[in-house]
Amino acid sequence: MAAGEKTRVNEKTPEGATNPPGYRAIPIKFTQDQASCHFLYVKQHRVRGGAKSGWPSDRTLFVLNVPPYCSEGCLAQLFSACGPVQSVSLHEKPDLSEMPKTTSSEFFSPKSVPGFQVAYVVFRKPASVPKAVALPGPLIASTESHPVKTGIEKWIADYADSLVDPEALRVEVDKFMEEYDKKAAEEDAKAEAEEGVPDEEGWVKVTRKGRRPGLPRSEAASLRVLEKEKRKKARKELLNFYAWQHRETKMEHLAQLRKKFEEDKQRIALMRAQRKFRPY
Template identity: 80%
Template sequence: MAAGKKMCVKEKTPEGPPSPPGYRALPIKFSREQASSHFLYVREHRVRGGARSRWPPERTLFVLNVPPYCLEGCLARLFSVCGPVQSVHLHEKPEAGQPPQEPPSAQFCPKPEPGFQVAYVVFRTSAAVPKATALRGPLVISAQSHPVKTGIEKWAADYADSLVDPEALRQEVDKFMADYDKKMAAEDAKAEAEEGVPDEEGWVKVTRRGRQPGLPRAEAASLRLLEKEKRKKARKELLNFYAWQHRETQREHLARLRKKFEEDKQRIALLRAQRKFRPY
């Protein structure tokens, strides 16, 4: 190396873990003994101008990459150091402004497969959101005061939660049948009100109860009903009820066939006679 030249060595600056633009990486550990950390990506929940959101503005923290073992209670405990937590909501993917539809049954609602989710942490005050985005970890999920169930304990708890409570099931079935009876009663009342009243073209709606007597009927509808009854009555008439009537009908049919056969023979013979060649 030539004398008089100095080398410039750049010092490496410590950098945090990579994160999506606009998010801050927050390390968490399942327990204190765990060597590696899992990263949550947090930022203040914002929506575009004019868009609606069911989450309160300036009080909601949006969290990405939430592991399956980190439930609502765990997130509420982790972020409670920043301020009182009002609610925590976990979803498979970011939700739109409309609230999700409630399942038709609380007893037979299929649970989603566990996986990484997103979370909306709603604080009671807006001052807690900047503190949450400035947190430095790692935070511990499972502690002695708040242990997280794993292994056989978790499987047993999941199995116990999957069992249907008979009393709750009975109440849900009773409520469903009561709502169904009200719906059917409303439909019956509507059908009774519309029954027997002709529309603009004169058609009358007839249900399984039949037409109520004494109701007015349009003239066109009456004529159509009479024609329909006549056709129905004509179809019900029995032809050739007796055996001798059936035999007479067959004889007449055979006689017509023989007569037609003789006429055809005569016509063919006449045509053949007209086709003969006669030069003289």
């Protein structure tokens, strides 16, 4: 290491956790009787200069290493001692978009993969953020007043949440289809308005809707079309695929020729008997 070069040393909490640069570790336990602690890494939410964010920087606490058993309600309860919490949002990774991602549907929203997540805790007052960063801990996730469901109770609750109300689902689907039909009608109207109108370069957009509609078919015309399709389908079928089918076809054809020859001989003999045979 060159002389005079400074290294950045991570701070350590009294509990032995290492703070990443810019973050503070807050110990958390699932229950009061738990011996070991889990650590949440928190800091005030800030964005780089020129970047936009939907989270208010002066009232938002950014939390890393959120365990799977900490839900949004659990985090709101943990940080409620610092001040009233406006909202809590969990994400699989830091949300770098301008606005927080919100799903308009409770039935068709993608389910998050359970695991460690990050959280954005928005307080109602800016003074609550420094208090949350300075929390001594350890925080207790599951208490008697606000227990966190585990085991079979959690499975039963998850199963109950997975059941969908058919009436609410029908209302949402009908609403979605109405919006879709309205959007499709607007697009069709826009396409009809633009059809036949040249653009800036002089090109004219031609669509299938611009074709002249054909006349309705009569019953006889429909039957002719069906017969034509039937003949076309029959031609496509593989006839006499095997060698024995070829032999049987030739034998049947030869038998028909012999039968026809005998019938012609009898007809000629009958005509001779009636003296109506005039070869010349």
